[in-house]
Amino acid sequence: MSKLRVPLKRYLVDEVPEAALHEVWQGIRKRRTRRAPPVPLRFAWVGLVAAFIVSSVLWLTFHEAPGPLATLDGAPPRTLGGPRPERVVLSDGSAIELAEQSSLEVLSNDRESFVTVLRQGRGTFDVKPGGSRRWRIEAGPVEVEVVGTRFTVERSADQVFVHVERGAVLVRGNTVPDRVQRLNAGAGLVVGREPKEPVPPVPAKTTAPDASASSETPPQEPSPEDAPAHDASPTAAPASPSLSAPPPPRAHPSAEPPRAATTAAQGAPEEPGPAETTENTETTTGASRAGGNGAPSTTTADQQPAAEVALAPLTKPTAAALGGDEITELLRTADRQRAEGNTAAAIITLRALLKGTSHDPRRALAAFTLAKLLVERGHLLEAEAALRTCLSVQPSGTLAENAWARLVEVQLLSGQPNAARRSVREYARRFPNGQRLKELRQLIEDSPP
Amino acid sequence: MRLELLSRPTPPRAELALRPATGSRVLLPDIADAELVERVARGDGWAEEVVYRRHAPAVIGVARRLLASQTEAEDVAQDTFVTAFEIWGQLRDPHRLKQWLIQIAVRKVHRIFRRRRLLRVLGIRSSENPDTLEQWAHPTTNAEVRAELALLDKALHGVTPAQRIAWMLRYVEGMSLDEVAFECSCSLATAKRRIAAAQAAVGALVHLEVPHE
Numbered sequence: 001m002s003k004l005r006v007p008l009k010r011y012l013v014d015e016v017p018e019a020a021l022h023e024v025w026q027g028i029r030k031r032r033t034r035r036a037p038p039v040p041l042r043f044a045w046v047g048l049v050a051a052f053i054v055s056s057v058l059w060l061t062f063h064e065a066p067g068p069l070a071t072l073d074g075a076p077p078r079t080l081g082g083p084r085p086e087r088v089v090l091s092d093g094s095a096i097e098l099a100e101q102s103s104l105e106v107l108s109n110d111r112e113s114f115v116t117v118l119r120q121g122r123g124t125f126d127v128k129p130g131g132s133r134r135w136r137i138e139a140g141p142v143e144v145e146v147v148g149t150r151f152t153v154e155r156s157a158d159q160v161f162v163h164v165e166r167g168a169v170l171v172r173g174n175t176v177p178d179r180v181q182r183l184n185a186g187a188g189l190v191v192g193r194e195p196k197e198p199v200p201p202v203p204a205k206t207t208a209p210d211a212s213a214s215s216e217t218p219p220q221e222p223s224p225e226d227a228p229a230h231d232a233s234p235t236a237a238p239a240s241p242s243l244s245a246p247p248p249p250r251a252h253p254s255a256e257p258p259r260a261a262t263t264a265a266q267g268a269p270e271e272p273g274p275a276e277t278t279e280n281t282e283t284t285t286g287a288s289r290a291g292g293n294g295a296p297s298t299t300t301a302d303q304q305p306a307a308e309v310a311l312a313p314l315t316k317p318t319a320a321a322l323g324g325d326e327i328t329e330l331l332r333t334a335d336r337q338r339a340e341g342n343t344a345a346a347i348i349t350l351r352a353l354l355k356g357t358s359h360d361p362r363r364a365l366a367a368f369t370l371a372k373l374l375v376e377r378g379h380l381l382e383a384e385a386a387l388r389t390c391l392s393v394q395p396s397g398t399l400a401e402n403a404w405a406r407l408v409e410v411q412l413l414s415g416q417p418n419a420a421r422r423s424v425r426e427y428a429r430r431f432p433n434g435q436r437l438k439e440l441r442q443l444i445e446d447s448p449p
Numbered sequence: 450m451r452l453e454l455l456s457r458p459t460p461p462r463a464e465l466a467l468r469p470a471t472g473s474r475v476l477l478p479d480i481a482d483a484e485l486v487e488r489v490a491r492g493d494g495w496a497e498e499v500v501y502r503r504h505a506p507a508v509i510g511v512a513r514r515l516l517a518s519q520t521e522a523e524d525v526a527q528d529t530f531v532t533a534f535e536i537w538g539q540l541r542d543p544h545r546l547k548q549w550l551i552q553i554a555v556r557k558v559h560r561i562f563r564r565r566r567l568l569r570v571l572g573i574r575s576s577e578n579p580d581t582l583e584q585w586a587h588p589t590t591n592a593e594v595r596a597e598l599a600l601l602d603k604a605l606h607g608v609t610p611a612q613r614i615a616w617m618l619r620y621v622e623g624m625s626l627d628e629v630a631f632e633c634s635c636s637l638a639t640a641k642r643r644i645a646a647a648q649a650a651v652g653a654l655v656h657l658e659v660p661h662e
Contacts, residue, residue: 008582011598021505024526028527
């Protein structure tokens with residue numbers, strides 16, 4: 001046996017064919033080309049990470065936390081309102097509109113909260129949604145808390161009216177049902193004053209009104225223009241956002257206004273319906289239909305609950321329609337409330353009347369009156385809906401003629417000139433000799449195209 | 450035989466990869482490894498190919514002898530250079546470029562041994578090693594040597610891949626112990642131990658004329 005000498009590779013083939021070398025090199029090039037993305041892509045993630053870090057640093061460096069709200073001139077608002085209407089736009093885009101003779105004081109204004117107190121009058125708050133700042137409006141017995149919405153708070157001597165146009169708010173107060181209520185878009189709430197002194201317990205005294213109890217003059221057939229509401233029939237008010245129940249009919253209408261809160265909430269399923277509400281609702285319905293004879297009951301002011309709740313859309317009359325006496329009483333109540341200048345309460349009463357009636361012919365006049373009141377308060381869309389309700393109930397006659405004329409005005413006010421023109425044509429078709437035809441045509445001509 | 454100079458490239462780059470005509474060889478430029486290393490680090494594709502052309506035969510040769518397989522040796526070479534170009538920055542000593550490339554190749558070879566063993570366990574690969582040194586014997590090698598190489602194959606079949614690799618680098622490739630330790634990425638003592646273990650198995654069948662250490 002021969003000895004193998006190291007290195008043993010001397011006995012082995014050492015050459016590598018050029019073809020093999022070339023093939024391997026091609027494989028290397030292919031793999032390196034495939035693995036190496038273009039430079040911009042290869043470093044794209046680096047760019048992304050760098051951009052993120054840089055932007056984060058810049059944001060942390062230069063980002064200024066939102067400070068207190070300010071008016072457009074840069075000064076933080078302190079006291080708003082006065083004898084004339086006022087609109088204030090704040091630095092975050094929110095706006096406050098105050099009616100004449102209103103007074104709003106800003107209590108706290110920082111990056112987290114904006115707290116105001118409405119001393120008197122009416123304020124409409126258009127709060128820009130999406131911010132972290134919480135708005136709170138104190139108005140006597142109630143406190144309205146909101147993040148982003150548009151709503152109105154009106155404070156009078158004896159009650160506060162809250163109406164939500166958009167979004168939702170929380171209304172808190174001792175006289176609010178369950179101390180807190182959530183109001184969704186279209187809902188309204190009237191909250192009465194808290195009693196100044198504790199009310200001694202008085203046995204419940206409920207009396208059905210008789211002729212002497214309602215000593216006021218019975219509802220007269222009014223002229224359409226200044227009428228208390230009387231009329232009825234099924235309706236199809238198209239766009240009414242909500243409906244409120246009325247304050248309970250009172251035996252002494254001139255006495256202290258009801259410490260009642262009435263909510264209306266369409267599209268708020270979490271709100272209890274009339275049949276589901278607790279004692280407050282029961283009080284409302286009891287006041288409306290006490291004794292089971294259809295006669296409205298009356299209670300003393302002390303016996304009245306702090307708030308009453310009833311919920312239903314305007315388009316759907318309640319299943320249990322109001323009786324004739326109840327309608328009469330509601331109409332009287334609305335008249336009284338109007339006479340006292342309590343427009344908000346009158347609106348709620350008329351809404352409740354429309355909700356609770358379906359065939360009563362007085363429904364048309366109630367809708368017409370409601371529309372007038374809504375126009376006064378600037379709720380033009382709901383006013384238009386109420387006028388259409390009126391016209392659907394009573395399509396002809398003097399009331400209808402006036403309702404058409406009012407409809408034209410409302411449509412013009414709400415920026416619907418085309419709709420107004422159509423309404424004028426309809427007025428002319430229905431009432432070719434109408435008293436207001438010339439005036440309406442002139443209004444249309446004067447309106448911008 | 451025709452010689453073709455792998456000259457400094459001029460665009461297009463594809464010309465770099467021109468395959469020499471059949472029967473010709475590539476004449477490599479006389480540039481030091483250190484300079485090539487620097488150029489490759491700068492992304493010079495021409496330098497990459499020169500590096501490959503210069504060291505690929507050695508890498509393929511070592512891999513082929515370790516694995517006794519041309520196909521797997523070419524795979525190892527391809528993986529080796531792809532890996533090397535990717536981790537080019539880890540090459541500390543440009544003068545040891547060849548050793549560094551072989552070190553990478555040895556790791557790839559180790560991986561192939563592990564794969565072979567796995568395939569055998571799974572029954573996919575025969576337990577008998579078809580790849581032998583004897584088949585790669587030079588045509589001029591006499592029959593006695595071929596027989597010795599066959600015995601050597603048989604002896605190495607019974608040792609671990611690490612021992613086989615260390616022994617072959619030492620006695621087939623003729624590397625020093627330090628070089629073996631470097632290529633096997635192990636300590637000198639470990640290299641010696643592996644070589645000794647393999648030699649114990651080989652010595653029983655084959656008598657090697659080894660220099661005194």
